[in-house]
Amino acid sequence: MIEEMRGFAAEIIEQLQHRGVDYGDVRVENVDLESIAFRKQRLAETELQANQGIGIRVLVNGCWGFASCSGFETGLIEKTVERAVDVAKSGSSATSGMVKLSIEKPETGHYDGPCAQNPFEIPRTEKMDLLASSANIIHSSPLISMSWSYLWFERRRRVFGNTEGTMVSSDLTFSQPLLMAYAVHNDDMQSRSLQDGARIAGWEWIEEVDMIAWAEKAREEAIMKVKAPEGPSGIMDLVLDGTNLSLTMHESVGHPTESDRVLGWEANMAGRTFLNISDQEHLKYGSSIVNFIADNTLPYGVASWGWDDDGVPGQKWYTIKNGIFQEFGSVRETALLVDRQHSRGCCRAMDFACFPIHRQPNFYLEPGTEQVTPDDLISEVEKGVFIEGRGSFSIDQRRINFQFGGDMFWEIRNGKKIQPLKKVIYRSKTRDFWGSCDGISDKRFFRSMGLLTCGKGEPVQSARMTHGASVSRFRDIEVGRGAE
Amino acid sequence: MTREEMFVFIDAILEQASVPDVLAKLTEQRLATVRFGQNRITQNVDTFERRLRLTLGDGERQAVYSTHRIDMDAIPSIIDSAMEMLETASPDPEYMPPVDAGQVYPIVEKWDAETAEANPDDRTGAVAAAIETAERNSMEASGITGVSIDTTVLGTSTGNLGFHRSTSAFLRLTMDRGEGSSYRSINSVAWRDLPVGNTIEEVAQEAETDMNQLDLEPGSYKLILEPQAVADLVPYIAWSLNARQADEGLTAFTGRQGEKVTGDLFTMSSMVNGILKGVPFNEEGLAAEDAVWIENGVLINQPCQRYWAKKTDREPLFIPETLAIEGGEGSTVDLIKSVDGRALLFRRFWYIRFVDQKEFSLTGMTRDGVFLVENGRIVHPVKDFRWNWKPLDLFNGIEILGSAVRKGQISVPPMVISETVLG
Numbered sequence: 001m002i003e004e005m006r007g008f009a010a011e012i013i014e015q016l017q018h019r020g021v022d023y024g025d026v027r028v029e030n031v032d033l034e035s036i037a038f039r040k041q042r043l044a045e046t047e048l049q050a051n052q053g054i055g056i057r058v059l060v061n062g063c064w065g066f067a068s069c070s071g072f073e074t075g076l077i078e079k080t081v082e083r084a085v086d087v088a089k090s091g092s093s094a095t096s097g098m099v100k101l102s103i104e105k106p107e108t109g110h111y112d113g114p115c116a117q118n119p120f121e122i123p124r125t126e127k128m129d130l131l132a133s134s135a136n137i138i139h140s141s142p143l144i145s146m147s148w149s150y151l152w153f154e155r156r157r158r159v160f161g162n163t164e165g166t167m168v169s170s171d172l173t174f175s176q177p178l179l180m181a182y183a184v185h186n187d188d189m190q191s192r193s194l195q196d197g198a199r200i201a202g203w204e205w206i207e208e209v210d211m212i213a214w215a216e217k218a219r220e221e222a223i224m225k226v227k228a229p230e231g232p233s234g235i236m237d238l239v240l241d242g243t244n245l246s247l248t249m250h251e252s253v254g255h256p257t258e259s260d261r262v263l264g265w266e267a268n269m270a271g272r273t274f275l276n277i278s279d280q281e282h283l284k285y286g287s288s289i290v291n292f293i294a295d296n297t298l299p300y301g302v303a304s305w306g307w308d309d310d311g312v313p314g315q316k317w318y319t320i321k322n323g324i325f326q327e328f329g330s331v332r333e334t335a336l337l338v339d340r341q342h343s344r345g346c347c348r349a350m351d352f353a354c355f356p357i358h359r360q361p362n363f364y365l366e367p368g369t370e371q372v373t374p375d376d377l378i379s380e381v382e383k384g385v386f387i388e389g390r391g392s393f394s395i396d397q398r399r400i401n402f403q404f405g406g407d408m409f410w411e412i413r414n415g416k417k418i419q420p421l422k423k424v425i426y427r428s429k430t431r432d433f434w435g436s437c438d439g440i441s442d443k444r445f446f447r448s449m450g451l452l453t454c455g456k457g458e459p460v461q462s463a464r465m466t467h468g469a470s471v472s473r474f475r476d477i478e479v480g481r482g483a484e
Numbered sequence: 485m486t487r488e489e490m491f492v493f494i495d496a497i498l499e500q501a502s503v504p505d506v507l508a509k510l511t512e513q514r515l516a517t518v519r520f521g522q523n524r525i526t527q528n529v530d531t532f533e534r535r536l537r538l539t540l541g542d543g544e545r546q547a548v549y550s551t552h553r554i555d556m557d558a559i560p561s562i563i564d565s566a567m568e569m570l571e572t573a574s575p576d577p578e579y580m581p582p583v584d585a586g587q588v589y590p591i592v593e594k595w596d597a598e599t600a601e602a603n604p605d606d607r608t609g610a611v612a613a614a615i616e617t618a619e620r621n622s623m624e625a626s627g628i629t630g631v632s633i634d635t636t637v638l639g640t641s642t643g644n645l646g647f648h649r650s651t652s653a654f655l656r657l658t659m660d661r662g663e664g665s666s667y668r669s670i671n672s673v674a675w676r677d678l679p680v681g682n683t684i685e686e687v688a689q690e691a692e693t694d695m696n697q698l699d700l701e702p703g704s705y706k707l708i709l710e711p712q713a714v715a716d717l718v719p720y721i722a723w724s725l726n727a728r729q730a731d732e733g734l735t736a737f738t739g740r741q742g743e744k745v746t747g748d749l750f751t752m753s754s755m756v757n758g759i760l761k762g763v764p765f766n767e768e769g770l771a772a773e774d775a776v777w778i779e780n781g782v783l784i785n786q787p788c789q790r791y792w793a794k795k796t797d798r799e800p801l802f803i804p805e806t807l808a809i810e811g812g813e814g815s816t817v818d819l820i821k822s823v824d825g826r827a828l829l830f831r832r833f834w835y836i837r838f839v840d841q842k843e844f845s846l847t848g849m850t851r852d853g854v855f856l857v858e859n860g861r862i863v864h865p866v867k868d869f870r871w872n873w874k875p876l877d878l879f880n881g882i883e884i885l886g887s888a889v890r891k892g893q894i895s896v897p898p899m900v901i902s903e904t905v906l907g
Contacts, residue, residue: 043574047548048565053533068531070552076532083530087604091518091528094608095615098524124572132574145732184733189842265521267626268658268667271834271851355519355527394835394870396849401870403847405839423840425847427870458519458628458656 001030002110002157002169008054008072009161015081016058017163021088023059023101025162027309028072029352031154034120036127038149041135043128053352056080060088062097068353102335102343104312106165111306113172114299117203119153127151130211137215138181143223145189149215150178151206152198158305166311174198174302174464175205176452179214183222190422192222193407195243195389197450198464199300221408224420231409231424233480237384238426239377239473242447244406245365246467247390250451252430253285253292254360254467256399257319257327258346259334270456271397274430275325277338283325286434291366292320294329296345301362301466302450303348309356312345319363323435331358350461357457365469367443374471377439379415385424385479386410386417390449392425403427427478439473446470485512485534487635487647494639496556497538501563503570505541505581506641507769510534510554516602517630523615528608529630540566541581545573578791582640587771594650594761596674600633607631610655610680617684618659623691625684627657631675638769646765653678658852659687664694664865667832667852669712671892673761690831694853697865702907706827706883708857709899710816714809715891716833717875720846721752722807725777727786727798736844736876737783745783747880749899751810752778754803760895762804772804781880811888811897819886819898820857827857828866828906839872847872871906878904 005028016024033049053070054077065088069076091097131149138147154174161167176198182191194214199205240248256273260266275283296303296314307313310332318326328338331347349356378386389407396402409421428436448468455462485493490510497508512534519527537550540563547569551562610629618625635649654671655678666687672678709717730737737745753776756762764772768790776784785801793800814822820829831853839845847870854866881902888897 042577043545044576044578045548046569046573047550048569049550050553050565051550052552063525064528066527066529066531068533070533070535071554073555080532087516087518087528087530090604090608091525094605094612095525124569128572128574146729146734182732182734187738187842189734260521260526263522264624264626264660265526267521267624267660267665268628268656353531353533355529357527392837392839392847394837394847394849396868396870397834397851401849401868403870403872425839459515459517 002159002171005030005157005159006167006169009159009167012054012056012077012081013161013163019085021058021060021085021163023163025057025160025311027055027349027352028159029053030157031351032120034153036131036151038131038135040147041132041139054080055349055352055354056084057355058084058088059099060085061092062099063088063091063095064099065091066355070353099333100336101332102341104332104343107168107307107311107313108166109168111170113170113200113304115173115202119173119175119203120155122203134179134211134215137212138179138219141219141223143183143185143226144181144219145184146182148178148180152176160307160309160311162311168307168311170306172200172305173202175201175203176450177206177209177211179211179218181218181222183226185226188226190222190226192218192225193389194218195407195449198302198452199450200302200304201300225408225422228420228422230481231385231421231479235476236479237381237473237475238477239374239381239384239386239412239471241388241471242469243389243449244387245469245472246449247393248404249292249365249467249469250360250454251393251395252399252402252433253319254363256430257329258358258360259328259330259338260358262328263334263337266456269458271399274398274400279325280327280339281324284323285320285325285431286323287437288323289368289440290320290323290434290437291318292363293366294319294361294363296361298362298466302452302464303359303362303466308345308347309349310343310347312343312347315345317344329358329361334358348463350463354461357461359456359463360454360465362466364448364467365440365472367446367470368440370442372439372441374441374445377441377471377473378412378417381412381473382414384412385421386412387424400429402430423481425480427480433474433477436474436476437472438475441470441472443470490635490637491645493554493556494637496559498639498641500559501540503540503542504641505543505546507539507582509537509636509638512635514602514633515630516604516607517628518607518611519628520611520615521626523618523624525611530602530604536562538562538566540570541579542570544575544579545570546576546579547573580790582642583644583769585643587644587765587769589646589764589771590756592648592757592761592764594673596651599631599651599653599673599675602631602633606675613681614657614684617688621688621692622661623688624660625657626660627655629655638765640769644769646769648764650761655680655683657683657687659691661691661695663697664691665852666690666694669891671890690853694865697867700866700869700907704903704905706823706825706903707901708816708819708823708827708829709901710829710831711889711891711896711898712832713830714896714899715894716836718752718807718809718894718896720836721875722803724844725786727788727796728792730786731796735841737786741783741786743783744781745778746781746876747882748780749882749885750778750781750879753808754806755808756804758806758808760806760808760890760893762806766802770800770802773801775801806893808895809888809897810885812885814886816886816898819884819900820862821860822884823857823860823900825859829855829857829862843874844876845872845874
């Protein structure tokens with residue numbers, strides 16, 4: 001399959017060269033997708049998708065043109081090349097072309113993402129049995145009103161080639177389990193979910209997650225939560241686990257450090273950033289123990305594709321080091337504009353039909369280097385809340401003013417977790433929040449979350465990336481109920 | 485594919501599938517857009533996708549297979565793949581066969597042939613005009629403009645055959661002067677009906693008035709919502725309306741059909757073929773119908789899928805991709821003039837999320853324009869701030885409605901809402 005796709009790519013590159021474009025690239029994709037969803041104890045939907053298509057991007061007089069088609073039909077592909085060139089010419093006749101790509105070394109090669117057990121070879125009945133067993137466990141209490149039990153697998157084979165000599169391919173398998181339990185009691189409803197998300201991995205990820213154990217946990221904690229008192233209000237300390245921090249860092253660190261935002265290219269939709277280009281390498285972003293590492297070489301990270309959609313290889317770098325903002329991520333088109341010589345390889349499209357844009361890389365909060373447990377962190381909290389998982393989330397378009405919830409809450413009093421809570425939210429401002437971080441547990445307590453649904457761009461594209469953190473502590477944060 | 489070729493393909497699928505229950509949907513979409521930011525084109529795109537979604541059922545179980553590999557020769561392998569999925573599916577206690585024969589699909593005229601040609605110079609010309617205006621006013625223009633051309637053919641083994649095609653032209657534009665900004669979203673069936681030039685000028689003028697923002701002074705204000713701000717809130721009501729979720733205790737509408745859920749001045753309905761053009765059928769091939777969801781604050785109808793409708797003795801009903809909030813008379817400017825005392829005018833909301841689904845509380849930010857209004861005139865712009873509101877409580881306080889305007893697939897009026905404590 002990959003060889004055939006490389007053949008299509010090579011033919012299209014040849015066509016682009018004949019047409020005399022200043023630059024051209026092609027993405028050829030073949031994606032198999034399987035999803036199985038149980039609503040309560042019933043198989044609600046089982047679907048297999050066989051998706052394939054081609055996206056062609058060209059530069060004419062410094063203006064982009066992009067066209068795509070589904071399928072690999074020769075006639076359609078030829079028309080697609082023509083459409084890409086036509087729209088680029090239309091753009092260059094109406095406006096001044098300004099695109100200038102960073103110079104990158106041509107790449108060749110192939111990357112296989114880690115996958116020990118191909119999930120498409122696991123009998124579908126085994127998958128359904130696992131989901132049915134999970135659903136039965138969740139619904140063993142009458143207080144559970146609804147649930148979702150879900151498995152999702154994708155095998156994405158992709159080829160990227162350009163007119164500069166790059167020709168690379170990847171074979172990536174993504175696996176994601178999901179459980180959601182909804183408990184109803186005394187006219188209230190609360191939920192609890194398995195939120196570790198997706199990995200580039202095979203069936204072994206499903207086994208590692210242990211959905212059966214999680215089904216018990218989700219049921220018990222949903223019930224605990226719906227019966228729990230509402231959270232306190234006021235200024236207090238927070239102890240947050242990796243699955244909660246994954247979303248907080250995504251919104252308050254990942255998005256602000258995107259190069260297209262600082263340039264204003266997302267001003268109409270996802271928004272801008274409070275950062276300036278001149279803030280690189282000196283702006284204080286967090287406390288001195290805050291280190292964020294971007295890593296598109298992280299094997300299981302869902303943004304580790306071998307090469308991005310500019311053909312630039314995956315890289316690892318500090319976004320924030322010792323609390324200081326280091327640099328924006330970048331793509332070939334933005335690197336020079338944010339004072340970098342080379343792209344950081346953040347260019348990705350949702351699929352062949354989308355124009356690739358700057359997307360967040362995998363990145364995580366570096367664990368503490370000394371042996372510190374979550375209990376150690378909690379023991380030094382007089383009044384606070386321990387939060388696991390993600391819940392409600394919202395942030396302003398400059399990525400300063402945010403409000404987050406969670407999936408499970410525990411009241412902390414005098415150094416101990418004393419009882420479950422519900423309806424807790426916290427509010428802060430990005431640099432104040434990361435500046436208040438005074439404790440990070442060690443790598444034994446690291447937990448990651450693979451997101452598949454980061455929305456950005458127009459038309460909106462979903463992108464995927466993995467974040468993670470060890471349990472960490474934040475001092476003096478505003479906590480309250482959302483509607484108050 | 486031509487319309488006839490699409491019908492022939494769906495007929496062939498229905499004929500060759502060897503199970504009793506078949507639902508086949510073939511779609512084509514061409515989406516041609518130009519995106520811009522920092523006064524430059526950042527994307528110029530012309531995409532085409534053709535997809536088949538095939539649902540097979542044997543009376544007990546069902547499965548779905550979707551593919552881009554579409555030609556007559558591929559039909560046996562498509563059906564084999566779908567059959568393989570079906571054979572491994574577990575029995576479905578909520579199994580429903582395809583919709584009954586004789587569905588009468590309303591004819592929805594949402595097509596403009598000229599727009600379907602998707603001339604790229606229309607789009608790049610509009611963007612060039614926006615950039616020129618922005619540069620002339622020391623602003624940055626960003627946004628997207630484009631056309632979408634969609635065709636759907638749907639067939640069921642019960643004998644229903646549906647066809648729908650549509651064109652849509654749109655412009656979403658932000659003008660930004662650093663501190664101040666403004667935003668507008670316009671759309672229509674035909675490209676030539678988009679008021680591109682006027683919109684660009686208006687948005688630039690509005691951005692000018694958004695400079696020198698002051699902090700919000702805590703206190704009690706009437707709220708004046710521009711149509712876009714109302715349109716940003718309304719989908720959350722629509723998403724919460726589902727009958728089954730309410731019956732299972734998951735939403736604020738549990739047990740409330742026939743009851744007052746918000747204010748007398750709030751009426752929300754859907755029309756398939758009104759000023760807004762909806763879809764004639766849903767994913768299952770069920771014919772679309774007009775519906776009133778909330779009338780004068782009373783919950784009248786809830787969207788309900790076929791299985792739950794049968795179980796709870798309701799009629800199946802879905803939102804046909806249009807929503808209309810009943811309006812009154814007058815523009816936003818008229819509403820501003822009519823307000824005595826102190827009010828805040830909101831242009832748009834951003835990043836709205838549920839805080840608690842059951843109590844139906846939302847959080848979000850203001851964006852691209854908040855203004856202090858005193859005694860019928862705008863006094864100064866206000867810095868963006870976070871809000872936490874319950875929309876049903878908010879709409880319970882509607883005092884005045886203006887004339888409804890189109891915002892995407894929603895028709896919404898500007899409105900004045902009674903005093904609310906902020907800050």
